[in-house]
Amino acid sequence: MANSKFEYVKAFEQPDNLLPNTWIVVRVDGRGFTKLCAKYGLEKPNDKAALELMNAAARAVVTELPDITIAYGVSDEYSFVFHKNCLLFERRASKIVTTVTSTFTAYYIHNWSTYFPDKPLSAPLPSFDGRAVCYPSVDNLRDYLSWRQVDCHINNLYNTAFWTLIQQGGHDNNEAERLLAGTLAKDKNEILFSRFGINYNNEPEMFKKGSVVFRDYELVDPETHSSEIGADNTAQPVVQSKSQAEKDKKKRQKARVLVEHLDIIKDDFWLRRPWLLSNKPGKIRKET
C-alpha cells in the first residue's frame, strides 16, 4: 500500500542540531514541586530522602549516557554536561533533552518507593521539564556550574534561616520574611547562631553545596602535573581509532559513578580531575 500520499508531512520536521564544539548543558527541573512537597509532607527546608532520590536518578542517567561528563544537582533541578566534542544523536537538541529528561523521570518514579516506602505515589505523578543550552568555552561552562552552586548556597542559607525562625522561633511566614528582608549572609549566619545556636558551617554538605555526579578515576596532583584546565582545545571532534574508542568505553564502564558534595567553583576540583574537561578517561582507581 502506498504511504507516499501522506508522507510529505515529514518535511515539516525542522532540524535542531546544536552548534558543534560547544558544551551542552541539559537542565531538568521538577514541575510544580512546591505542591509535591506539600502533598507528600516533605521536610523543610531540605528533605534528605528527596535529595537522595534526585541523586539516584541523576547517577542512573550519567551511568546510562557515557557522553555526560559531569552533573550537578540542587533542590529539584539537575544539570547534565555533555562534552563539547560529543556527537550523541548528531547533537539534535530535542533528542538529547528528551532522552535525559525521560531517563531521569523513569528512575525518579521507579526509585520513589525505595526512598519513600511509606508515601505511595498517586496521580498527578512527579514530572520534569528540561532544556538544553550551549556554552562555547570552558570558562562559560564553569561559570554556569558556579552560578548554580552559588544559587544553592544563597537559597539554602536563606531557607535554613527562614525555616528555623518558623520551626524553632515560632514565627509565622510573614514575620520570618520580614526578619530576613535586606539581611546579608553574615546577618543570617548571626541570627542562626545567636538565636538558635546553629553554626551554618556544620549543616550537611549536601544541603550547602548541592551534589556533583561524575566518573571516578585516580586524582591528579596539580603540582606535579602541568595540567591546564580545559587544555584539550581541539577545534574539531577527534575521530578516535576503533580500538582506542573501545578502550575508553571499557574504562568508563569500569569507573564508579560517584555522588559527592564538593566545591566546584574553585580551580582545585577541576585540576585534580582533568578527565572531566578533556574527555579522556583517567586511570582506574585501585580498590582499597
Next chain:
Amino acid sequence: MANSKFEYVKAFEQPDNLLPNTWIVVRVDGRGFTKLCAKYGLEKPNDKAALELMNAAARAVVTELPDITIAYGVSDEYSFVFHKNCLLFERRASKIVTTVTSTFTAYYIHNWSTYFPDKPLSAPLPSFDGRAVCYPSVDNLRDYLSWRQVDCHINNLYNTAFWTLIQQGGHDNNEAERLLAGTLAKDKNEILFSRFGINYNNEPEMFKKGSVVFRDYELVDPETHSSEIGADNTAQPVVQSKSQAEKDKKKRQKARVLVEHLDIIKDDFWLRRPWLLSNKPGKIRKET
C-alpha cells in the same frame, strides 16, 4: 551575596517558541524497545498488555494537559496534538516536548506493574524520546495523523503475516522475510487466510487501527449540522472572558478521556466530533 558575576550565563539560553497559529504535534518514541521486548519476553507481533500500558500513559498525559485535543498511538510511539491556538508555556518547544515526554514516562513506569505484575522492571529502565513538529493547516494535521494510521496498518499487516509464518507455519525469520518480499496487501491477506485460516479483518481493532485518545462529548450528526471541518479559522488566539474560560475548563474536567480504536483518516470521525478541531468543548454526555 552577589550572584551577578556568573548570572550572565543565562544569556546563552536561546528562545525556541513555536510559530503561532500552527498545530503542535509532540511525538514520543520508545528508546530501544526492540531490546525491551526481548528482555521482558513480550508477545509478537503485538503484546496487548504493552499497548494498554502505552494507552494508560497517554490517557494520563491527555488528562493532565487539557491543551491536548487528541492523541494517537501505535506500537511504541504516541503523538499528542495541541490546538493551533494553544499558548501553553508560551509555546516554548523544549518546555512542551519535555513536559509531555516526562509525564508519559512517569505513568509508563508507575503503571508497569499493573500491566506486567510478573515482570518487575530493572535497569536500564524504559525511556522515551520526543520531538515537536508544527503543522500550519488542518489538512496538514490530518495528513500527519493519517500518515501514522496508514503506517500502523501497513506494519501490522506485515508483522501479522510475518509472525504467523514463523509461529504457526514453522518458518524461520529469513524464510518468512523471503515469502513476504514484494507482496501486496491482498497477497498477505491471502497467505493468512488460505494457509492459516486467519481473516485479517477479524484481528483486534487496537492492532489494526492503533489507539485514539480524546475527551468525550455528545456526538454531532453531520447531516443536521452545518459543521465544516476545522471551521474555527480564527487567525488570532481568541482571548476568552474569564467566566467562559472557567466554564470550558469545567466541561473539560467533566468529560471522560476515552481510548478508542477508530478510523481517523475518513472525514466522519472529525465531523462527528467538531470539538477536536474547534477547541470548544462539546456537550457533556448524559450517563446511560
Next chain:
Amino acid sequence: MANSKFEYVKAFEQPDNLLPNTWIVVRVDGRGFTKLCAKYGLEKPNDKAALELMNAAARAVVTELPDITIAYGVSDEYSFVFHKNCLLFERRASKIVTTVTSTFTAYYIHNWSTYFPDKPLSAPLPSFDGRAVCYPSVDNLRDYLSWRQVDCHINNLYNTAFWTLIQQGGHDNNEAERLLAGTLAKDKNEILFSRFGINYNNEPEMFKKGSVVFRDYELVDPETHSSEIGADNTAQPVVQSKSQAEKDKKKRQKARVLVEHLDIIKDDFWLRRPWLLSNKPGKIRKET
C-alpha cells in the same frame, strides 16, 4: 592538495529552512533613513521622488523573483510576500532574505540618479536590513498587510498635520507636537481643513495608501465568480507538470508588474485578483 583538513568547518552552518506551507513575508527597512533625508534634503512629510525610487526598486525585485506574489511599501520599508507553496532556495531563510535585500539595494542605488539627478550619492551609501516572517494562514497574511497599511494611514495623517503646522502654520517642532498630542483622526482632519484649507482626502493616494506591487491580469468579477478568498488550500506544494509550469512561467513573464495605490484591507482587492493568493497566473490582459 588536500582541503579536507579545514573542511570540517562547513558543519557549523546551521539549517534555517522556513516552515513549509506558510506565507513568507520579507520586509526590508532603510537603515538610518532619517539621516539620509537630512543629508539629501528630502521633502517632508513625503518626498515623491524618494517613494518612486523605492517603488522602482520593489518593481524590479518582483520582476526578478516570480515567486513573489505581492509587495507592499510605505515610507522607507517594503514587504515582499512569497506564496505558501513557494520552494525557492528550499525556503532557506538567510538565502531568501539576503537575495531580496541585496536585489532591492542594487536597484535602489542604480536608479538613484534617475530620481535624484541633482543629488549625487556619497558614502555612507543608503542600505537596507531585512527579515523574514512566516504566516500560517491567509487571514494572518492579510492582517499583516492590513497592519502595514493602517500604519501608513496613521503615520501619514499625523505627519501631514505635523509638517503643515510647521511649514504653513509657522510653529516649531515642539509646538506642533503639543498641538497634536492626544488628537484623534477627525481632529487632525479638522486642523488641516479649518486652519489650512487642506482636505486630507485629496492628498495623493501614494501618500495615504502606500504602494502595492503585483502582476497584472484581467480582473475577476466577484459577483459572477464563486471565488473564495485563499480557496486554494492545498496542504502540500503541488508538483506541476513540466508543460504547465512552463505555461505559468510564460504568463508571468508576459504580465506587467504594476505599482498601484489601493486599499488592500478590504476584501474587494483580493476577490478581484484571485491569482494573488491562488498562485495560478490569471488571464493576460488585452492591450487597450
Next chain:
Amino acid sequence: MANSKFEYVKAFEQPDNLLPNTWIVVRVDGRGFTKLCAKYGLEKPNDKAALELMNAAARAVVTELPDITIAYGVSDEYSFVFHKNCLLFERRASKIVTTVTSTFTAYYIHNWSTYFPDKPLSAPLPSFDGRAVCYPSVDNLRDYLSWRQVDCHINNLYNTAFWTLIQQGGHDNNEAERLLAGTLAKDKNEILFSRFGINYNNEPEMFKKGSVVFRDYELVDPETHSSEIGADNTAQPVVQSKSQAEKDKKKRQKARVLVEHLDIIKDDFWLRRPWLLSNKPGKIRKET
C-alpha cells in the same frame, strides 16, 4: 485609530540571536556571477578590475561596521568576521547578515562605473546572497579562513592551468579538462612552466592568495611580545568604561583599512597583528 486589531501579527516574528561568545562569520556570494562574467566580458581566469571592485566594496563594509575585525575575499565571495564579544544588533542573525549584504551590494553597484567605465550596468543587476555562521573557538575561526584561502589556491592554480591551455595552448574546454583530470598541484605547475614558460609563483598575489581587509596598526614583534594567539579568552563580553570605548572608537576611525594579499593560514600573520583577535585596537602607525 486603533491599530491593535492587526498588531498581533508582530508575534509571528521569531528571535534569531546568535549564540553569545562565538565568532560570527558573514559570507556574501555573488548570485549567478558566471552569467555576469559572460554578459560583461570579464577576463578569465581572473579579472583584475572585478576583484578590485569586490575589494573596494569590502573595504567600505569594514569601514562602516567597526565591529568587523577582518574580512577575506576570493573570486565572487567575501567573508566578514565579527569578534566573539560583538553585541551589534543584539547579535540578531538576519539583521547582521542583511546589513552586511546590503552595504556590500550598495558599494558594489555604486563603484561599478569606476572599475568598468566602459561597461554600463543593466538589468538584471549584480546581487549577492549571504549567510551567518558561528564559530566557538579561535581555532575554528582560523580554520574557516584557512579553508577559504586553501580553496582560493586550489581553484586558482586549476583555473590558471585550464585557461592557459585554452588561451595559449589552443585547446578547447573539453581537452583542457581532460588534460588536467587527476593531476596534482606539481603537475599543473609543470604544465604551466614546461609548455608555456609560466612560473605560477610569479602570478599576482591577489590571484594566488585572495584579499585580506583589516584595520592597520603598528605590527608587533612576536619574539619580544608574549602574545598568545587569541589570548583574550574573556568568557563574557567586557563592559568597557565609556571613556575607554570612546578612545577605542577614535583609534579605529583613525586606523586605515587596508586591503592586502597575505598568507593568513600561518601563525605569523596573527602573531604580528594581535588586535585582530583581541578586539583591542593597536597603536596607530606613524605616517611615513
